[in-house]
Amino acid sequence: MSVPPGSVEQVNEGLFDDGLFSASDEERRERIAANAPLAVRMRPATLDEVVGQDHLLRPGAPLRRLVEGAAPASIMLYGPPGTGKTTLATLVSQATGRRFSALSALSAGVKEVRAVIDEARRRLVRSGESTVLFIDEVHRFSKTQQDALLGAVEDRIVLLVAATTENPFFSVVAPLLSRSLVLQLRPLTDDDVRSVVRRAVSDERGLAGAVSLAPEAEDHLVRLAGGDARRALTALEAAADSAGQTSERVIDLPVLEATVDRAAVRYDRDGDQHYDVTSAFIKSIRGSDVDAALHYLARMIEAGEDPRFIARRLVIHASEDVGMADPTALPTAVAAAQAVQLIGLPECALNLAQATIHLATAPKSNAVTTAIFAAIEDVKRGAAGTVPAHLRDGHYAGASKLGNAQGYRYPHDVPEGLVTQQYPPDELVGRDYYEPTSRGAERVLADRVPKLRRAIRGQD
Numbered sequence: 001m002s003v004p005p006g007s008v009e010q011v012n013e014g015l016f017d018d019g020l021f022s023a024s025d026e027e028r029r030e031r032i033a034a035n036a037p038l039a040v041r042m043r044p045a046t047l048d049e050v051v052g053q054d055h056l057l058r059p060g061a062p063l064r065r066l067v068e069g070a071a072p073a074s075i076m077l078y079g080p081p082g083t084g085k086t087t088l089a090t091l092v093s094q095a096t097g098r099r100f101s102a103l104s105a106l107s108a109g110v111k112e113v114r115a116v117i118d119e120a121r122r123r124l125v126r127s128g129e130s131t132v133l134f135i136d137e138v139h140r141f142s143k144t145q146q147d148a149l150l151g152a153v154e155d156r157i158v159l160l161v162a163a164t165t166e167n168p169f170f171s172v173v174a175p176l177l178s179r180s181l182v183l184q185l186r187p188l189t190d191d192d193v194r195s196v197v198r199r200a201v202s203d204e205r206g207l208a209g210a211v212s213l214a215p216e217a218e219d220h221l222v223r224l225a226g227g228d229a230r231r232a233l234t235a236l237e238a239a240a241d242s243a244g245q246t247s248e249r250v251i252d253l254p255v256l257e258a259t260v261d262r263a264a265v266r267y268d269r270d271g272d273q274h275y276d277v278t279s280a281f282i283k284s285i286r287g288s289d290v291d292a293a294l295h296y297l298a299r300m301i302e303a304g305e306d307p308r309f310i311a312r313r314l315v316i317h318a319s320e321d322v323g324m325a326d327p328t329a330l331p332t333a334v335a336a337a338q339a340v341q342l343i344g345l346p347e348c349a350l351n352l353a354q355a356t357i358h359l360a361t362a363p364k365s366n367a368v369t370t371a372i373f374a375a376i377e378d379v380k381r382g383a384a385g386t387v388p389a390h391l392r393d394g395h396y397a398g399a400s401k402l403g404n405a406q407g408y409r410y411p412h413d414v415p416e417g418l419v420t421q422q423y424p425p426d427e428l429v430g431r432d433y434y435e436p437t438s439r440g441a442e443r444v445l446a447d448r449v450p451k452l453r454r455a456i457r458g459q460d
Contacts, residue, residue: 038237039230041205042196044087051229052192053084056183063183067091074153074160076138076168076177079185080344082228085163086136088185092161093132099123100132101158105140110148117152124157131158138162139171146173153179166342187227190304194222196229197236207236211243214252221256223304226345235260277303282313286321290360297356301349311337314355322359323368325440332358363440371434378428385425420458430457 044050047057047067056063066073067088075092077085093100101116120131133152135141152158153176160180164171168182188196200206201213213221217239225232236251239259243251281296300310311333318333336355340348394405409419422429432453436445453459 037234038200038206038240039233042200042203042233044084044091047091050084050087050091051195052188053088053185055186056088062181063088063092074158074180075162076172076180076182077161077163077185078168078182079165080187080227081165082225082230082232083185083188084229085185086134089132089134089161089163092159093134098130098132098159100134102134102136105135105137105145108135108145110145113145113148117149117157120152120158130156133158133160135160135162137164139164139166139168143173146176150175150179165344170342187306188225188229189227190222193225193227193229193232194218197221197232200233200236207240211240211249211251214250216253217251217256220253224260226304278313281310282317282321285317285356285360286364288360288364290357293356293360294353297352301345301352307340307345307348307352308337310352311340311355314352314359317359320369321364321366322362323365323442324445325365325367325437325442326362327441329359329362363442365437365439365442367434367436367442374433378431383427383431385427387425388422390421391423416455418452418455420456423456 047064050057053063055061058064062073063075066075077088079085089102090100092098099120101120103112103116116131116133120133123129123131133149135149138146149158149160153160162168162172162180168177197213197218201211202209213236221232221235221239224235235256239251239256242259243249243255246255277296277299281293281300284292284296297310301307314333315330315337318329322329333355336348336351339351343351389403390406390408392399392402392404394400394408399405409421411417411419413419424431434449436442436449438446
């Protein structure tokens with residue numbers, strides 16, 4: 001069985017195979033391992049060490065069954081950076097006794113893909129040993145490169161484990177998707193990242209207790225990680241190097257800030273600051289202060305706020321406070337929310353900023369909000385009424401005997417496309433909900449809506 005490229009084991013294996021060291025030289029093995037990055041040294045060696053992804057690893061879940069030797073299946077691991085995609089691919093290989101080969105879509109082409117497949121085919125024929133082919137960033141493969149995998153995956157010459165940070169249903173060809181089990185990894189929670197950090201501080205593979213981590217520094221490190229364990233461990237390792245030069249050997253907040261060159265944001269995602277900053281963000285947009293809105297957006301991003309939460313607030317605000325004064329506001333906010341799902345942090349900060357600027361500088365109207373709330377209030381107090389007979393469904397047998405759809409006037413039958421006809425229940429005739437403002441694009445509706453009402457109600 002092979003080992004993952006770039007791992008400590010592969011470094012060791014290559015050096016010993018080349019005869020640079022004796023395979024029995026444990027001291028030199030340990031020296032090589034100690035020089036590997038902390039994130040590599042702390043990579044889980046068993047499923048029990050994997051943090052998060054309980055929905056994929058609980059008893060009976062598809063990934064656990066695969067790792068434990070169930071029927072082999074190619075899988076597509078879809079999730080944010082630092083959530084364990086490479087780790088899980090390695091564990092699949094180790095647990096199933098297959099050889100592990102890895103390619104990165106950033107550097108591999110069709111030639112490299114075919115070379116790995118040819119070698120896997122020869123190995124299968126020669127020794128019966130099958131191969132796990134791990135492809136990182138598979139969404140970066142062209143259609144031709146992805147198509148080159150189809151035959152080998154179909155014939156199980158390789159067991160494909162592909163990783164992507166983008167939605168595979170948008171970025172991976174359908175034939176390859178149909179031959180793979182798509183498993184979505186969820187962002188690590190703050191508690192998950194905290195567990196990884198604490199283990200790295202104490203574990204012999206990690207810092208082995210050489211330094212201690214102050215609580216406020218730990219909190220800041222978790223915030224900086226944004227659900228990415230690799231990012232947390234990289235920052236921790238850099239801070240540990242700095243703290244190791246001091247007599248106290250403590251990673252406190254100043255040491256951590258100086259190391260990662262990023263100031264701590266005073267923000268509690270579960271406390272008052274969460275609600276205060278969110279409120280200030282929305283009120284700044286509503287008040288058309290684009291600069292203040294961008295400030296609060298930056299605070300939320302730097303504090304590790306879930307970008308999906310920010311995007312949801314923008315989508316709501318687009319209808320709540322802009323509405324028909326700028327009908328393009330909602331599509332912009334929805335596009336930003338979709339970009340958050342497809343791209344993730346840090347790049348999606350640009351999409352959130354664009355939507356924030358659009359909404360903050362747009363003309364404002366709450367007419368949509370007041371209209372729907374007024375209509376809901378009428379329904380709640382019982383002002384519903386019976387649907388007029390001419391508007392009822394007339395497509396089923398017997399509907400005409402009930403008078404349904406009788407007398408309905410089809411607007412497209414007249415040149416104006418507008419007919420005088422009762423639409424609301426009797427109890428609500430003449431009740432106006434939507435009152436357009438004179439701001440932005442809505443000023444056109446402020447003139448048009450009253451004319452429509454008069455024509456429909458026969459008041460002209």
